[in-house]
Amino acid sequence: MQRYIADRILQAILCILVMSALVFFLVRLTGDPVEYLISDQATQADYDRIYKAYGFDRPFYVQYVLFLKNMVTGDLGDSLYLHRPVASILRTRFPATLQLAVAAILISLVVGLPLGVYAAVGRGTGLDVSARFLAVLGQSMPPFWLGLMLILVFSVWFRLLPSGGKGGIANLILPAITLSSWLLAGITRLTRSSMLDVLGTEYVKLARIKGASEPKVIWKHAFKNALLPVVTFSAVMSVILVAGAVITETVFAWPGLGQLVIQSVIRRDFPVTQAVVLLMAVLYIIANLLVDIAYAFLNPKIRYSR
Numbered sequence: 001m002q003r004y005i006a007d008r009i010l011q012a013i014l015c016i017l018v019m020s021a022l023v024f025f026l027v028r029l030t031g032d033p034v035e036y037l038i039s040d041q042a043t044q045a046d047y048d049r050i051y052k053a054y055g056f057d058r059p060f061y062v063q064y065v066l067f068l069k070n071m072v073t074g075d076l077g078d079s080l081y082l083h084r085p086v087a088s089i090l091r092t093r094f095p096a097t098l099q100l101a102v103a104a105i106l107i108s109l110v111v112g113l114p115l116g117v118y119a120a121v122g123r124g125t126g127l128d129v130s131a132r133f134l135a136v137l138g139q140s141m142p143p144f145w146l147g148l149m150l151i152l153v154f155s156v157w158f159r160l161l162p163s164g165g166k167g168g169i170a171n172l173i174l175p176a177i178t179l180s181s182w183l184l185a186g187i188t189r190l191t192r193s194s195m196l197d198v199l200g201t202e203y204v205k206l207a208r209i210k211g212a213s214e215p216k217v218i219w220k221h222a223f224k225n226a227l228l229p230v231v232t233f234s235a236v237m238s239v240i241l242v243a244g245a246v247i248t249e250t251v252f253a254w255p256g257l258g259q260l261v262i263q264s265v266i267r268r269d270f271p272v273t274q275a276v277v278l279l280m281a282v283l284y285i286i287a288n289l290l291v292d293i294a295y296a297f298l299n300p301k302i303r304y305s306r
Contacts, residue, residue, distance in 0.1 A: 005293055076090070150174045178251070198226040257280075
């Protein structure tokens, strides 16, 4: 067990290093950031001075080594456009993204879990057909299209909810529903599938033979054992949800990391772009690591290949 955990931690560290290299070099393919930092009337001497000030005159590999060294110490550099420490910007923007992601996750769990359970229990009924239709629809609709449709209906036609911006609970409803659509659909389908497998097992049949009530059979015996794959899926997808908030935040002008990374890419603000993208990658890698370790503890009979 200890060897497996050590191997997975080592793999996670290597993945983070590879991701840091990819992000660092790919970001620099977007263009020259100095064009946004200097006027059109600038001379070559002005360009050289800016290049030297930000270290852009050094070879890529030297810049990357310095980037790794600073990252280990928690120094993510300063924004080229906002002239503020990147760490400070992330601390300002991340809570908004986290708030939106948590709201979307709660909607997905509160709606998706019972919907999947009752769809499995009533297999073939109208509820089951409706649940499967909504799940397929939720995983098929592009988030930007769904967001625009929600704005059109609830903000333009009926004027019930704000169309964008961050404020009270009302501002959170539409972007949270938009962001939750894909995860809710996935949880519904996986819960239904897992419940169908469990409902046909011998211990569930035995519980019914012993006279256990149907709610007890469903929620205590079946649901508890069907939950493990759903938890795994939800944990990993929740991190992807945070990273995938880019489109939703852009549509609803939500001031989180998604909107920040779009603006930084347009402005070629290298320190901000690489910090946000790398943060999302690290969160995803850590989520996978924790899920694998949890599996190792929950089911020691699982044999992991090395």
